[in-house]
Amino acid sequence: xxxxxxxxxxxxxxxxxxxxxxxxxxxxxxxxxxxxxxxxxxxxxxxxxxxxxxxxxxxxxxxxxxxxxxxxxxxxxxxxxxxxxxxxxxxxxxxxxxxxxxxxxxxxxxxxxxxxxxxxxxxxxxxxxxxxxxxxxxxxxxxxxxxxxxxxxxxxxxxxxxxxxxxxxxxxxxxxxxxxxxxxxxxxxxxxxxxxxxxxxxxxxxxxxxxxxxxxxxxxxxxxxxxxxxxxxxxxxxxxxxxxxxxxxxxxxxxxxxxxxxxxxxxxxxxxxxxxxxxxxxxxxxxxxxxxxxxxxxxxxxxxxxxxxxxxxxxxxxxxxxxxxxxxxxxxxxxxxxxxxxxxxxxxxxxxxxxxxxxxxxxxxxxxxxxxxxxxxxxxxxxx
Amino acid sequence: xxxxxxxxxxxxxxxxxxxxxxxxxxxxxxxxxxxxxxxxxxxxxxxxxxxxxxxxxxxxxxxxxxxxxxxxxxxxxxxxxxxxxxxxxxxxxxxxxxxxxxxxxxxxxxxxxxxxxxxxxxxxxxxxxxxxxxxxxxxxxxxxxxxxxxxxxxxxxxxxxxxxxxxxxxxxxxxxxxxxxxxxxxxxxxxxxxxxxxxxxxxxxxxxxxxxxxxxxxxxxxxxxxxxxxxxxxxxxxxxxxxxxxxxxxxxxxxxxxxxxxxxxxxxxxxxxxxxxxxxxxxxxxx
Numbered sequence: 001x002x003x004x005x006x007x008x009x010x011x012x013x014x015x016x017x018x019x020x021x022x023x024x025x026x027x028x029x030x031x032x033x034x035x036x037x038x039x040x041x042x043x044x045x046x047x048x049x050x051x052x053x054x055x056x057x058x059x060x061x062x063x064x065x066x067x068x069x070x071x072x073x074x075x076x077x078x079x080x081x082x083x084x085x086x087x088x089x090x091x092x093x094x095x096x097x098x099x100x101x102x103x104x105x106x107x108x109x110x111x112x113x114x115x116x117x118x119x120x121x122x123x124x125x126x127x128x129x130x131x132x133x134x135x136x137x138x139x140x141x142x143x144x145x146x147x148x149x150x151x152x153x154x155x156x157x158x159x160x161x162x163x164x165x166x167x168x169x170x171x172x173x174x175x176x177x178x179x180x181x182x183x184x185x186x187x188x189x190x191x192x193x194x195x196x197x198x199x200x201x202x203x204x205x206x207x208x209x210x211x212x213x214x215x216x217x218x219x220x221x222x223x224x225x226x227x228x229x230x231x232x233x234x235x236x237x238x239x240x241x242x243x244x245x246x247x248x249x250x251x252x253x254x255x256x257x258x259x260x261x262x263x264x265x266x267x268x269x270x271x272x273x274x275x276x277x278x279x280x281x282x283x284x285x286x287x288x289x290x291x292x293x294x295x296x297x298x299x300x301x302x303x304x305x306x307x308x309x310x311x312x313x314x315x316x317x318x319x320x321x322x323x324x325x326x327x328x329x330x331x332x333x334x335x336x337x338x339x340x341x342x343x344x345x346x347x348x349x350x351x352x353x354x355x356x357x358x359x360x361x362x363x364x365x366x367x368x369x370x371x372x373x374x375x376x377x378x379x380x381x382x383x384x
Numbered sequence: 385x386x387x388x389x390x391x392x393x394x395x396x397x398x399x400x401x402x403x404x405x406x407x408x409x410x411x412x413x414x415x416x417x418x419x420x421x422x423x424x425x426x427x428x429x430x431x432x433x434x435x436x437x438x439x440x441x442x443x444x445x446x447x448x449x450x451x452x453x454x455x456x457x458x459x460x461x462x463x464x465x466x467x468x469x470x471x472x473x474x475x476x477x478x479x480x481x482x483x484x485x486x487x488x489x490x491x492x493x494x495x496x497x498x499x500x501x502x503x504x505x506x507x508x509x510x511x512x513x514x515x516x517x518x519x520x521x522x523x524x525x526x527x528x529x530x531x532x533x534x535x536x537x538x539x540x541x542x543x544x545x546x547x548x549x550x551x552x553x554x555x556x557x558x559x560x561x562x563x564x565x566x567x568x569x570x571x572x573x574x575x576x577x578x579x580x581x582x583x584x585x586x587x588x589x590x591x592x593x594x595x596x597x598x599x600x601x602x603x604x605x606x607x608x609x610x611x612x613x614x615x616x617x618x619x620x621x622x623x624x625x626x627x628x629x630x631x632x633x634x635x636x637x638x639x640x641x642x643x644x645x646x647x648x649x650x651x652x653x654x655x656x657x658x659x660x661x662x663x664x665x666x667x668x669x670x671x
Contacts, residue, residue: 008603010454012602015597015599048598049598063603
């Protein structure tokens with residue numbers, strides 16, 4: 001058993017850390033305030049290769065696997081959650097849908113420009129009536145000759161407002177439902193009938209784009225079907241496993257940033273004649289934050305390793321998602337508490353971290369859904 | 385054109401540096417390491433020269449422990465073509481003079497074919513080749529940010545019999561690639577110097593903005609040749625290198641004294657100014 005990163009992985013981490021320190025963290029406050037990740041920043045991120053980390057090199061990606069992807073996302077998340085979410089939605093659910101199940105032609109057509117960050121991807125599953133019950137989607141796909149006609153509205157789509165390429169899950173057979181009745185399509189923003197709604201106003205990750213995607217009789221060529229007709233729900237679920245893993249990596253990054261800020265503050269803030277880090281109650285909070293981060297780190301990188309080995313990790317990805325999002329919530333809460341009144345002020349990044357943390361318990365499957373996934377896996381196996 | 389860059393791996397400038405309990409060296413536990421920033425300017429400049437010429441070879445050389453190989457791989461990821469790592473336990477404790485002697489030997493022996501053949505030169509025979517020499521331009525940082533010696537580059541120029549230009553903030557190569565014009569930062573202003581190649585320059589902050597290597601280049605860095613040499617490979621015996629041969633000895637390291645707390649004067653501006661003046665007078669003849 002060897003828990004060390006390879007030399008390349010260390011170099012990757014150092015590279016992303018340096019980039020984030022210089023190019024991302026200094027913008028985080030304005031990204032939150034302006035509710036937008038500057039396109040120039042996304043361009044730089046793309047040039048570095050951070051928009052196609054797990055995509056194989058033959059499709060223009062960096063081919064660093066889930067391990068490398070998690071390392072990078074953790075680092076970006078330390079500097080700016082909105083930016084990390086933009087990369088995550090683009091890479092690990094948007095592009096990944098095409099990468100996992102797309103035909104060779106489809107991969108050749110879309111992945112290189114996505115992996116270079118020249119185009120942005122979004123993953124469109126959620127609808128007004130299909131949140132946790134994702135199989136209840138009402139967006140329809142009707143065959144017409146070799147083409148498909150898509151109609152419906154997708155809700156809360158991350159990168160919705162900035163994407164060029166949308167992976168859309170639509171019902172081709174309402175009767176079959178998730179077992180053969182849902183198909184995944186690549187829809188370009190430029191296709192006639194695609195309309196993007198206004199940006200949603202959110203509690204946190206305000207720089208990350210969230211919008212509705214309306215499809216009004218959109219004609220999609222047959223070659224843009226991802227995998228086989230009717231297999232879309234399986235693609236959707238497989239991709240979400242990967243997304244949940246990356247979410248865990250992001251949670252580590254933000255938690256670590258909060259803990260580092262909290263340690264520095266606790267050492268420097270003097271009350272009752274001594275730094276508050278001398279106080280048992282503050283020490284306990286810091287210790288609990290560190291323990292949460294240690295646990296997150298262990299499970300995220302172990303699960304990333306499993307993914308790269310080609311092992312099944314659906315149950316573990318659900319554990320990662322559930323645990324890391326809740327641990328992040330605890331860490332962010334304590335970070336604000338240690339900073340006291342200043343922690344509540346927008347002047348410090350703690351307030352933003354607290355807001356940014358909350359979504360993680362909701363998107364990519366609520367934590368209630370994760371518990372169901374985990375419990376079902378337990379029931380099926382009879383042991384863990 | 386043969387370009388050689390000498391670089392050193394140093395603790396991350398953002399790192400919290402503490403000495404070991406015996407004060408003999410910096411505590412390496414938990415430290416992250418980077419290419420010395422001034423050396424990174426030198427490296428970036430060499431890569432840019434190569435890119436402008438559309439050919440040539442950039443060789444990165446370091447003297448350092450095993451971990452320093454990562455600095456070389458980073459240099460390869462940024463765009464160096466090959467790397468030479470001079471290493472071995474016997475080198476521990478080498479002072480700048482010993483380091484410069486080691487570098488001089490490695491640099492003057494020229495491109496090696498031991499670990500794969502060098503990439504073909506795209507610009508035809510360079511001056512280095514037609515001269516039978518190993519390099520046209522050697523670039524170093526003006527100093528390393530860990531020990532601030534600022535000696536190795538200049539000593540290396542002396543060993544190689546080269547003219548050297550220090551603290552370069554702008555570097556231009558003549559169209560025939562035979563002459564450089566360097567803007568050197570001095571206390572009095574900027575000196576603009578023209579110099580025939582071969583030469584050695586040391587880089588100052590402001591020379592350029594080093595690039596971030598692409599992730600793909602990082603992952604592929606291991607495919608580029610990295611040659612490892614010991615002192616013996618360069619013809620030095622064990623007593624000619626390391627602490628044994630160094631005339632400079634580190635007696636002990638200590639952290640700088642903690643700065644005293646600051647005094648906040650809370651009063652109306654006029655009263656605050658009076659109070660500040662009183663404090664400055666008391667502080668021992670500041671005013």
